[in-house]
Structure formats: C-alpha cells, structure tokens
Amino acid sequence: MAYDLKTIAKMTGYSVSTVSRVVNGKGRVSQKTRDKILEIVDEYNYVPNQIARSLKSNATNTVGIIVPDIREYFYKVIRSADAIFSKHGYSILLADSNEDPEKEEMYIKLMYEKRVDGLILATVSNEFKALDIFFNNSVPVVFIDNLPEVDGAYEDCVLLDNAKASSMAIDQFVKEGHRRIAIISGTETEMTGHERMDGYLRSMRLHGFEPDERLVKIGRYEEEEGYRCMAELLENRQEAGFTAVYVSSYKMSCGAFKAIKEKELRIPDDVAVIAFDFTDDTGLITPTITSVVQPIERIGRIVAERLIDRMKMAKQAEDEREEDFPQKIILAPGMLLGESSRYVK
C-alpha cells in the first residue's frame, strides 16, 4: 500500500504539516528537520497523491483533448501540443469521439467531471450546448480544425485558412497553365467544406473563370467519397473539359488517386492534381504530388500556448483578471510543389 503523509509524519516524528512543507519545499523548515524527513521520504518512496492535491487546490494540471479520429492529422497536433504542455506541467487526457456527436458530448461531460483545467476540442457537432458547463464555470476551451457557427460571435480557436488553401491551389494551377480547374470538396454543412469551396469559387472568379457546376463535386471527407467524386468527374471529362482537379482533403485524395489509376489515366498528363495535406514518406510515388499542407506543428504549438494563457488567466481572482476576448487564430497553409500539378501539352 502506498504511504501517505500521515504515515510518513509518524515515522519521522514530525507533524503532517511539516512533512508537507518539506515535500513541497515551501515554508520555513530547519535544515536538520528537512534532511531527516527527506531521508524517510526517499527510503519509503513516498509519492504525493495528486488527487488529494487537486481536490484541495481545485486544479488538476491536466488538459482534455477531444478529437474525432486520432488517426487523422490530429495525432501530430497532439504530439506538438504535448511538447508544450509537458514543459508547463500539464498532462493530457485524451478522447477519440469517433466522429460521433453523442460520444463527443459524453466526453465533454466526462472531461468536466474529471475537472480538466482546460479543453482542446475538434468538434464534429454544430452546437455548443454540451460545452455550457465549461463556459459557465469559465474553464477555457480552445477549438481546433473546426468552429461551430454561432451567429457572429466566436470562441477561442486555432484554424486553418481554408479559403486560402483553395486559392493557393487554384493559383498554382493557373500559374502552371491550367484554365479549366475542378474541385472535390467536403460537405457544405461542415465549416471547412464551406470555406474550401468558397475559396475555390472566389479564386476562380478572380482569375476570370465563371463557376461551372460540372467542375464541382462534393462529398464527405472519406476515401470512398473521394473515389466517387473523382470517378464522376472523369466520367464527363470530355464534356466538362477540365485539365486539373483540386482535392481538398487527404482521405479524399487517396480515393481520387485510385479512381484515376483505375481509369488508367496519367497524372498530370491526363489530369493534374493538387492534394490536401499530402506528403510522401517514401519518395516512391511518381509523379511527385503537389499539395496544400496544414502547418500541423504550429497548430499544436499555438493551441497549447493559447490554452495555457487562458488557464493562467482563469486562475487569477475574478476582480483582478484582465479583460480577455476570444481569439480567432487563423493560420496560413503551406504548399508542397510536385509534378502532379503540371500542365501537359
């Protein structure tokens, strides 16, 4: 059984409070006492119970992270956030909602029950409802990936500039000589899908190309949907007359590539492609793939820093708390240039 302060105190002959002072290195304790106590603490391998501390201090030094699927880029975000959190003494309570809004809601509640000091949320839901417990008790929440819409107002978040991602892809295509550019995008009900589509349309217009619905396919962010969308596009390739396709999600990109391969078409000769968040670890992929990429490391770092800031503020007494407004942090995507976006002929 684990030793507690009382037991250690008894063994040293001092009181609990003195032992506590020594263990925490606070308060005045004579050197002699300190040495004697530390010896016993070491000998019996006393490890303070953080649960008890948390109950007392009303802080767990733990942040919650809820993501829809850790296998997406989130695991990299977590890795980078973890580096920051661990430096500041925070641990991570992780939950994977499996894209299920109800499970997400359950986890939000659970995180609150476990009294995390802050929460990072990549939500799949469109309402804040379950988060009320956090807001009402001013436990900081920072969103990533996606922000549920609430009439104009917004919360703390770190997001990709999705519209810019699209326009960067279009710009690149245009620069290479393409004129008829198609897009495969996510469902409009998702904030990201909406923004990526929006950026595409705006950018196309800026280049003087009128919108053409034959150039647009929309689906869920899944490999099969990417496959379907690309297959449908290719079905009407002659008629629609496009030479390039921007596939605005990683999973969809994988599906789209398979559709192209199945039709025995060549990239970029028959159809040029710019993918999303795509990197080739192996160097084996031919042609090399042009891709818009999220600044994943930065997302993790920044969301962690922002949350830590907010948690610090929350600790201050209400009256001396400096006024703080939600921050919407929008990060620019990057571009990986490859051969897949070339204009041939």
Place this chain on the structure above:
Amino acid sequence: MAYDLKTIAKMTGYSVSTVSRVVNGKGRVSQKTRDKILEIVDEYNYVPNQIARSLKSNATNTVGIIVPDIREYFYKVIRSADAIFSKHGYSILLADSNEDPEKEEMYIKLMYEKRVDGLILATVSNEFKALDIFFNNSVPVVFIDNLPEVDGAYEDCVLLDNAKASSMAIDQFVKEGHRRIAIISGTETEMTGHERMDGYLRSMRLHGFEPDERLVKIGRYEEEEGYRCMAELLENRQEAGFTAVYVSSYKMSCGAFKAIKEKELRIPDDVAVIAFDFTDDTGLITPTITSVVQPIERIGRIVAERLIDRMKMAKQAEDEREEDFPQKIILAPGMLLGESSRYVK
C-alpha cells in the same frame, strides 16, 4: 462557480447523502424525493466532482499510456485501445516520452502521482527501476512493443513475434526464388532488433544459407539509418551478390527506398525488398510493396483487455484475489504481398 452536493442539498431541502444517493442511483430514495432532487440537479446543471470521488474511492478510472513517439504506429494502437477502454469507462492519460528514458521515468512517476488505475508502457529504457512504485503498490502495468530484459522473469506484455516476422520475410523471398538475402535491422541492444536479427539468421540457416556478414546492416530505427544501411549494402552489391533485402522497420524502409532510388536501381529488378509495417494509402506506389505488418488493431485491443483484467483483479481484496501470473502475449505478424519482393531473371 460549480455547484457542489452541499449547495444542491440546501436547495432541495434534503441532505447531502440523499442527494448523493439520487445522483448515484444507489440506496433507497422515495420516488417523490428523487424527482424533486433530479429537477434541481438538472436545473443547476450539477456535475459530480470525480476528483473527490477518486479520493474517496481510491480509483480514478483512468489509465496511463506512455509511448516513445505517438507518430509511430502507436497512435493506431491507442485508437484501438481507446475503443475498449471507453467502453469500460476508462479515460486515457497520454504521455509521449520522445524516446527519452529520463522523460519516460518522469512520466512514470507522474502517472503514479495522478493515481492511474493501470499503465501501458512502450518503454525506451532497459530497467524497471522507476516502475517500482507501480509494482510495489500493485498497480498493473502492461508493456507493449518492447520488454526490458530481467533475467528470465517477465512482466505482462503484448508483443509482436519479431523473429517470426523475419522468418516470414525470408520464407517469402525464398519462395519467390531468392537465395542471397540481406537484412537491415535495428540495434542489437533493443529487444526487437535482437529478435528480428535472430529470426533472420535462424531462418537463413533453416534454408541452408550460411550467415554472411556482408548481408547484414544494423542501425537505429530511423529513416537516415535505413538510408545509410541500404546505401552501404548497394555499395557492395556485386561482391555481396544479394538479390533481396528485408528492411525490418518502417522508418528504415522509407530511407532504404530513397537510397535505392538515388542509385537509380529498380525494385524488384535490381534489388527486391520486403518492408516492415508498410502500407500504401494511395495506391500510387509502383511497384506495390511486399511488407510484414504488425496486427496493430489487435495489439491495442488485447493490451486494453489485459490491463482491464488486471485492474479488476487489483480491486479485489488481497485474500480473495485469484492467483495471477504475468502473461507474455506474443502476436503473429501478417504479410502484405506485393511486387517488390519478386525474383527477376
């Protein structure tokens, strides 16, 4: 501020214990009382404080997971373990040791301080030292990926049959017609490196091939090392006379491919390859890659199940606890057949 039981009790006019009973659904409470209390609980959105519960019950319903780098296959293991844990009401406290034994030790201690009910550890250290707190207090630990060696004895673990992975690769090569087969393997000081090498040597001998040090390159599990090893092998290709290479780590495989490409050699024509834990999401890689793969989903599932079992046992009173011996669970790898292992000419 969050409401506590006492406040809720005051509001309902009942005592804390009655409110507690209602919230937990235990003990006899009249329907009328229950309804009245639940109404207030709902109205004020009372959420029980798990920290306090944990202090009382001496259980956190949280398991710790420490991995060296979540970006390796561990994030998939975690995903699959999470599915099991969440079903059983456990949350995950995650830590990434960044391959640093000291950081790992620090996290082990932290996990204990936060009183996790159990621990999953993919260690980078070769000693159990820091884990004493867990063992001494009989908090269950299950190892994955790697088990520090301690003279014959072992602990609970879920591991890949690394020797079998190697022999499967060699068998496949032989079946395809190869006779001179090289290996790129991890450092011998790592259990996995040792076992993979061992399996290779044994399998080669079984097939009647004498060991030949020109066919063996060893390095750390890193992309650059895979590159270096492959480059060195290819340097002496004529002399060593091999037609095939088994690269026994994912990261090393990526580096090895780059070395081959740089030398402008073809796979499998000039050198056949079997990789480790390699899958191609895109279908774009030519040739398709033959690879030995870990049963990642199963690892996650099984390690979670085993830990849950152990935690249940730990809860039982010492005297009625059924005797339990550590289990060494060894899982067989799988094989993904591709063109990269072919024997040409």
Place this chain on the structure above:
DNA sequence: GTGAAAGCGCTAACAC
C-alpha cells in the same frame, strides 16, 4: 520552526 485543525467534495457506515 513546528503543530493542530479546518476543509476541498464526495461516499458510506450508522443512527433514527
């Protein structure tokens, strides 16, 4: 410098 004691929010005897 050190100790006694209250209390963090909850559960579970035990009493009524």
Place this chain on the structure above:
DNA sequence: GTGTTAGCGCTTTCAC
C-alpha cells in the same frame, strides 16, 4: 427513507 458524520490525503491558516 432520510440525516449525521467520519474520513479519503492533502494544503494552509493560525497559534504557539
């Protein structure tokens, strides 16, 4: 059926 109370392990105020 319901209420009182001790105590989980710790920190911290207040006395001495």
